[in-house]
Each structure stands twice: as C-alpha cells, then as structure tokens.
Amino acid sequence: xxRFLFAISLFISTLSACSQSYKLNxxxxxxxxxGLLIWKNEGQQKSQHLTTWNRGENFPSLGLGHFIWYPNxxxxxxxxxxxxxxxxxxxxxxxxxxxxxxxPLAPWKSREQFYSEFxxxxxxxLRSFLSEHLDLQVKFIVLRLEAxxxxxxxxCNTQQKKRIKANLAQxxxxxxxxxxxxxxxxxxxxxxxxxxxxxxEGWGLKQVLLTMPKEYENPLRAFGxxxxxxxxxxxxxxxxxxxxxxxxxxxxxxxxxxxIAY
Numbered sequence: 001x002x003r004f005l006f007a008i009s010l011f012i013s014t015l016s017a018c019s020q021s022y023k024l025n026x027x028x029x030x031x032x033x034x035g036l037l038i039w040k041n042e043g044q045q046k047s048q049h050l051t052t053w054n055r056g057e058n059f060p061s062l063g064l065g066h067f068i069w070y071p072n073x074x075x076x077x078x079x080x081x082x083x084x085x086x087x088x089x090x091x092x093x094x095x096x097x098x099x100x101x102x103x104p105l106a107p108w109k110s111r112e113q114f115y116s117e118f119x120x121x122x123x124x125x126l127r128s129f130l131s132e133h134l135d136l137q138v139k140f141i142v143l144r145l146e147a148x149x150x151x152x153x154x155x156c157n158t159q160q161k162k163r164i165k166a167n168l169a170q171x172x173x174x175x176x177x178x179x180x181x182x183x184x185x186x187x188x189x190x191x192x193x194x195x196x197x198x199x200x201e202g203w204g205l206k207q208v209l210l211t212m213p214k215e216y217e218n219p220l221r222a223f224g225x226x227x228x229x230x231x232x233x234x235x236x237x238x239x240x241x242x243x244x245x246x247x248x249x250x251x252x253x254x255x256x257x258x259x260i261a262y
Contacts (some may be wrong), residue, residue: 022149024142024178028135034179035260036139039064041183041252050130051123053111054064056244060106060114063130064137064184071106077195080108081144088140094133097125141186149188152206156203164209170219176259180223186209187252198237203230220257227253 026034036045042065043049053060059070063084069082083104089096099107099122107122108114117123126217130137149168153161171177184205189196191204201207216222230251235242 019040022146024146026142030175031138031142032135034175034182035064035134035141037179038141038183038186039134041187042066043071044171047127047131050127051118053108055102056110056240057111060108062126064134065141069106071109073105079189079193079196085137085140088143089133089136092136094136097122097129100126141182145182145185148185148192148205151192152190155206156210156246160210163212163214164206167209167212168211172224176256177219177223179259180220180256181205183256184227184253198239200236201233201237203234218257220259224254224256261262 001082039045039159043052050064051060051062052066058072058076058077059068061067062069064116067081068078069074070080086096086100108117114123155162156164168181171181189204191202191206191208193202193204196202197202208223208228211226211227211230212219212222226249231246231253235246
C-alpha cells in the first residue's frame, strides 16, 4: 500500500535565505496519496472518526486532520483550525452546512453532549460533508505547511536558520520526508506560538527540527528520535496528565522511518 502511494514523483521549490514563501508543487495524485496517510494517522481512514472528542480534552476534533473547534470563548492554548477550514471551503466554492456558521463556537459544550448527539442529524451530516471533501482538507494542510516554514525560519536566529534549512532540505528530498513534515505540523503545530508552551518549552515542528542531530544518515529516523525527545519533554512539563497519550504519539512518530522513500 505505502509502496504504491509513494511511487510518485515530487517537485519541490527551494527556499532561499531571503524568500518569503514556500511552495510545494504537488499533483492531484500526490495530494490524495499524502492525504490518505494523514487520515490514516488521525482517524484510521474511518468516516466515524471525522468527528471526535478525545477523553481529557475540552474541545472536539473535526475533519481529516482533526481540526480543533473550541466550544467556549476562553478557548485554550492550542491553535484553533476548524473555523479557518470552514472559510477555506467557502473560498473554494464549497458551502458547508449552514448551521456551522450559526455560532462562532462549537455547539457542543461537553464530550458527553457531543456523543449523545453523535448519530443525530448535525454530526451525521457533518461527517458526510467532510467525507465528500477530503481533497480540500488535504490542500488546507499543505497550505498550512507552506505558510509555516517561512514563519518558523523568521522566528530563529542565524545559526538556527542554517540548521533548520539543512534539515528541511533533507526531509523534502523524498515523499516520505514531505509526509513527515505535513503529518507532524498537522499533529502538533509549527511551534512558533508562545501560547503553545509548557514551562516555556514548545513541541511543534520548529522544536523538532532544531533538536535533530547535526549529523545523521537517515533523516526520518533522526526526525522521529527528535520528536520523541520533544514530546517526552512536553509530557514532563505539562500541567495536566498527558502520559496516557505518549505511547500513541511515539508509535506515530517512529513509524515515519518505516515509510518507503522515493
């Protein structure tokens, strides 16, 4: 399955020292293949997992990328993506179900309410809508990475910029490396926001790229080991119990190196 998905050519533009943009020139076939892998990591490629509310979290996660939608005005430290996705749908000529715009907040105030209405008209219709537009959700994730890379580089000092660009060059040289970047930024963010910190330490793509060793033979293995270190630190610094998720996180990031690169 993976061998077939990654038997595709990849054309990636380079990022110069002064560039303000980063473009991933992917074909429709490439986008679909990468999207299926992201959906496998986030929701086992099952439609029922397009609308979820994880135990221990105070928000639902919706769509192929499990995009957050907060149910309260106070929100939280993690970047909210679902309202941005809805606007992206509209901007691309796709009209989401009207009830999604009736409130700027998620209409379910608790996990219990969410699952009591799981098979109701709204959530059933939302899963159907999201399953029909997986392509736009993948493009939304690609755009997120394209926007994040210049932001990550701008947030670094001179030495850090050099290190991050070198690691990016290694990772973007294969489809497996590109998937790793897309999956991780969707999984844990870009690492730039000061709000996404525990005891001053972030856990996003920026932190993983900076933690990678200076020399390595396998960039996917190096990324996985670096991500393990960063996420383990997050769990240790967390004000709540996140240890329950660490085993699954580790399985996900160390699986990157098993992907066949072309």
